[in-house]
Amino acid sequence: MPTATTTTTTTSASVISLKAPATSSSSAAATLRSLYPRAARAFLQRDVSLTHSLLSSAFSLIHPPASSSDALASQRRKWDILRITFETTLYASPPSHDPETLPPSLRANLMLTPEALLTTLHSRSLHLFTPSDTQQKATSAFLPGQILVTLVLASLKLDCPEVGRVMIEDWLAKHGQETDVSDPSAYAKVLELYCLHVLPRLQDWEYAEDFLTYERELSPDARQHFVASLRQLRSEATAASRVQAALSDHPIASSPSRSPSPSTSDSSASSSSTHTATPHRPQGNGRIHTLTPLTPSTPSQSPTPKPREPHPHSASSSSIASTATSRTVTPQSERARKKRRAAGNGHANGYATPRAQDNSRSRSSTPAAGPSNSIIRRSSFGAPATESSTRPPSTFALVRASLRALLQNTS
Template structure:
């Protein structure tokens, strides 16, 4: 946003002159002059000058007195549209806050929904006659101002507020004849409502239902809205389909080829079983090669068992189709499957507490760890006890000897070794003397 400059336009030129005795004609001329300068400043993006001229103009534009045509109606409409456009532009952009007037800076702190609602309430107050002691009504709102407010709600992504304003205007229009609300104004409001507000809310079915019940527009206008709505809906679906990523289908595994069994030497005795095996193998083709058998079997029995396991129903139909006395049917014997051991399917019982404690001790208390713990908690305390007892029985000569040894400056290892040898000898001596 450019820096505000006031060198080209002086303050005296921006402020309106006091109306003379000519009355409303002088006020209209002043408002027209201010509007030309405000529109020029807005086109040059001079927010400060535009806002100053807007404040000066609305000081001369009070609400109408009575619900009747007013000479200032056109000026109210133009100035209100300019004010809504300026504030929406500032709100939807990132201007330099330091150069903005204080009211515009405060409006930036509002939420989009509250911002549009505030503009709408202000416009209702501006156009509602002051002689009516009731709540401001949208029945007095010009359709140009309503379209500007709805477009502002779409611009700042608040179509729900625009829908409420439009539906309120449609429900209260036509109460006053001097407010145009039929014909072209109604068509423009309805076009904005059906093609811009409701589609942004995803209300495609509601729009079609609304247009099917609408009977005020001409058939040509209604057809135009239907065609435009269908084209917009198709375009939206196409863009949604393009934006939606397609799920990646995993590549289907290629079927592994069925291994061809090696040629077998057929004996006359097993000709019937071999022919039946070949027939059943061709009727059921597995998706993966069969696992190899671990136990050696004869060729005829292996073929018969595998064929009977895979395709049992074809064999059953084949047997039904043959007479009972045929040699091919009697030559095939299908072994029965072994009974299933249901005891194997029983869920294992949880381990007992004793088993858990035993596994814990087996894991942590190994032979090496037990030896280490024995040295730490048995031998070392025993040696310490012996040394303390020996010191209690030391004679003055022993104390002198120990001090002389300390004065010699022997190493700690040698001193410990001497003390250990002396303790062992003293213990053996006292044990031999019967003192222990």
């Protein structure tokens, strides 16, 4: 009868459907265990195509659990951690080649904002770990602590600590409804990440310390360790902010470049400091004779210039500066000075007669003999400073006196 046939067919199908999951779960676990090392190696080698292909093959075998515990629980956690890490790393550091070559799902992730990407990853993990036999939407009550830690680390990597804070606080609000027997230390890891990384990144130091003060599930030693670490981090952050503020208030001025060294002086300037006269010591009688003035004090007397011999090794013998600064006078004895004055008074033109015994002036001269000598330098224009002004000699008188002195020296 049609009714009996229909009943038999339904019963047979029911038996097959109950036995199939046990066989497929064991084979799926073996396949996942063999694929995971290859996928991890491809991820470390930055082989995007191979990593994505192996992840797609793995999650074609991984589904939400039928109950709170199943045979694929450990493989589900491992593969989800690898998928979150892979997609976050690819988003933070996309490949340099053309992104159009990426798979469509990865290209879609690159178009999202960091907050939207993290929210998508979190929602996908909630659906993956929420048992399918529950009559409620995906909840963080079934989310393993390892998965939450991976998601929060991804939020810190993408500089979205506020998204990580929302994930942790949602998980803490439902903590205790379902026990994660696979990792009893998950709670301590989540609190460490929450109080020492997420809240400090948000500058919420006071709330982090208050949370640890009123928390009661951690051991006293672990709580004290977290508090000490939090205070140390806060002191370091305060010191760093002070240094940064000081640098912004007082920027370091760049040191001025050194001015180029002055160029070497020319020959005329150097002659002013190199050509000097060195006086001899006084004679044995101890009497120091006074200097013979180059210009007499009376208006009727004027000095007669003597011809100057050029220095054989000087390139600036005719320059104005060397002429003005290198002329020196050889002091005369008292007897010679009296003869000079007598000779000067005997001429009608009022000029002193040059003597043959006078030494010609040079750039650097040392008297051969006589009493103590001194140096009389001319002013900046070549004339010695005197109390009374005198009439300058004419050009004809200078030429005549120079020729006369030259003839007397050669005779």
